[in-house]
Every structure is written in C-alpha cells, then in structure tokens.
Amino acid sequence: MDLNSSDLWFLLGKSAAVFIGAFVAIKLIKMIMRKFIVRVLQLRDANQESSSYDKRINQRADALSAVSNSVVTIFITVIAFLILLDFAQINLAPLLAGASVFGVAIGFGAQTLVKDFIAGISNLAEDQYGVGDVIDAGEAVGVVESISLKSTRIRSLDGTLWHIPNGSIERVANKSQEWSRMILDISVAYESDLKYVQKTIMEILTEYSNLPDVKEFLIDFPELLGVEKLADSSIDFRVVARVQAGKQWEMARKLRFLVKERFDEAEIEFPFPQLTVWKRESKKPE
Numbered sequence: 001m002d003l004n005s006s007d008l009w010f011l012l013g014k015s016a017a018v019f020i021g022a023f024v025a026i027k028l029i030k031m032i033m034r035k036f037i038v039r040v041l042q043l044r045d046a047n048q049e050s051s052s053y054d055k056r057i058n059q060r061a062d063a064l065s066a067v068s069n070s071v072v073t074i075f076i077t078v079i080a081f082l083i084l085l086d087f088a089q090i091n092l093a094p095l096l097a098g099a100s101v102f103g104v105a106i107g108f109g110a111q112t113l114v115k116d117f118i119a120g121i122s123n124l125a126e127d128q129y130g131v132g133d134v135i136d137a138g139e140a141v142g143v144v145e146s147i148s149l150k151s152t153r154i155r156s157l158d159g160t161l162w163h164i165p166n167g168s169i170e171r172v173a174n175k176s177q178e179w180s181r182m183i184l185d186i187s188v189a190y191e192s193d194l195k196y197v198q199k200t201i202m203e204i205l206t207e208y209s210n211l212p213d214v215k216e217f218l219i220d221f222p223e224l225l226g227v228e229k230l231a232d233s234s235i236d237f238r239v240v241a242r243v244q245a246g247k248q249w250e251m252a253r254k255l256r257f258l259v260k261e262r263f264d265e266a267e268i269e270f271p272f273p274q275l276t277v278w279k280r281e282s283k284k285p286e
Helices: 005-044 051-087 093-109 111-126 194-209 248-266
Strands: 134-136 141-147 151-156 161-165 179-188 223-230 235-244
Touching: 005 051, 051 111, 111 141, 111 151, 179 194, 179 248, 194 223, 194 235, 194 248, 235 248
Parallel strands: none
Antiparallel strands: 134 141, 141 151, 151 161, 179 235, 223 235
16 A cells, blocks of 8 residues: 555554554543442442451452453454554455454363353352452362462461362352351260259350450350250260351360360369170079
8 A cells, every 4th residue: 555644644643543542441441340340349248347358359359350451451452453454454354264263263272261260250259258268169178378360279277288270169168258156065974963064154155255365256145055965975065156257266266275174163074985884694504
C-alpha cells in the first residue's frame, strides 16, 4: 500500500488514539471490576463483620481481580491489535482462521490446566477455604499456606507440604471457618458418684469460662451434654462449646489440664482398663 505523508500521519494518529483508548479502557475496567468483585463478596457474606473476615475478602478479591485483569488486558489488546491491522488494510481472514486452529489445539492440550483454573476461581468465589484454614482434602490434612488459581499448598502436622492441583480436590472439610466446636469427653470410673461428678464438671466449666486466656475465644458457655457413653472401663461425659475458628484444639487442651487438677482435688477417680476374669474349675468324675 502506497501512503503519502498526510496519510501516514493520519494512520499514526489513529494508531496512537487506539493505543491510548486501549490503555484507558484497561485501567478503567480494572478499577470497576475490582470494586464490583469486592462489593459482590461483601453482599454474599454480609453476616460476617470482623476485621479478619475483611482481610479474607480482600485476599479473595485480589486473586479474582488478577484473573479478571488478565482477561480484560488480553481481550482489549487483541481488539486493539485487530483494529490496527484493519487500519493497515491487512486481510484478517487468514489470521483469524489460523488463530482459531491454534486456539483449538491449545484448548485440547490444556484441559487439565483449564480445569485447575476453573476450580481455583470457584473456590475463591465461594470461599470454600482460605489461607490459614485447617482443612481435610482427603489424604492431605493441615493448614492452608497458599492458594493460587492452579494449586493449593497444605502444610500437614508433621511438616509435609502438599501441592494439590485445584481440579483434583473433589471435597473439602473446613475445620476452622467462621467458628469451630470444641468437643471433649471426660471419663470417670464406674464406681464414681455420677451426680457429684456432674456437679464438679459444671463448677470446672464456670471457672474455665472465666479464665482470661479462654473467655476471649469462647462464643458460647460450655455445655455439659451428660453421659455420652458407657465404655468398657469408664463412663464418659461429653462437653461441647462453640469457639473462635481454629481454636478448638487449644481450648480442649486447657480444659483437660483444669479437669485433671480439679478432679484430683475432688478425689474423682480417672478410669483404668479393667478386665474381669472367670475361673472355671472342671469337676473330676468320682
């Protein structure tokens, strides 16, 4: 194509306008998408009103915004590039046909990767788990250290770091989301006075709930459900309480410590394995 000086400057001017328009559009849409994502997450979890949950929403919004920003940037850049080619009077039909074939080939080869990305986006949108949560994802059980669109990293109790593709996570048990329940079975010997034991446990729970390092994590006063089980060598009482997310194990350890101290003072016996042996004497014929 032959261009004179005026046509060339006109083409450069239009190209510059396309570049500037694309840049402004990308920045504006990114800002709008960020605010939209944060607003949607806030409306979805309107019942959550804590600074920690606000931080969690911001983390999810950052990850989802990164995805939307990439999509917006690629889409607008491709549109701007096609407009520039049209200005240059280049036939786009062969280019679009080649791009379609290439896209289909990439799509077939990246099915697993796409599956992982979609699962990652779904997790972030639904808030199935977040960084710091204790989850059970099958064989991997532990604390979530990081989440990306492709995979989730989980640190187990023994220090093992699991890298799990998001698309392979079929189910997740979140043990520390919103709130947790402390469950503790207290065993006493069969010879114990059950009414006295029950009264002592209630006194322990009252003292326990007023401890400075306990009451800040308790949501409800601990509840004594009663006799949970008549075991082989013990009678088990069950205590439950709602506590802050992830604090159930720490709260249970503190309660066990206090129960041991107060039971020793009250002379309530902890059970030991017992076995009844019957001796059969054979009668000799006379």
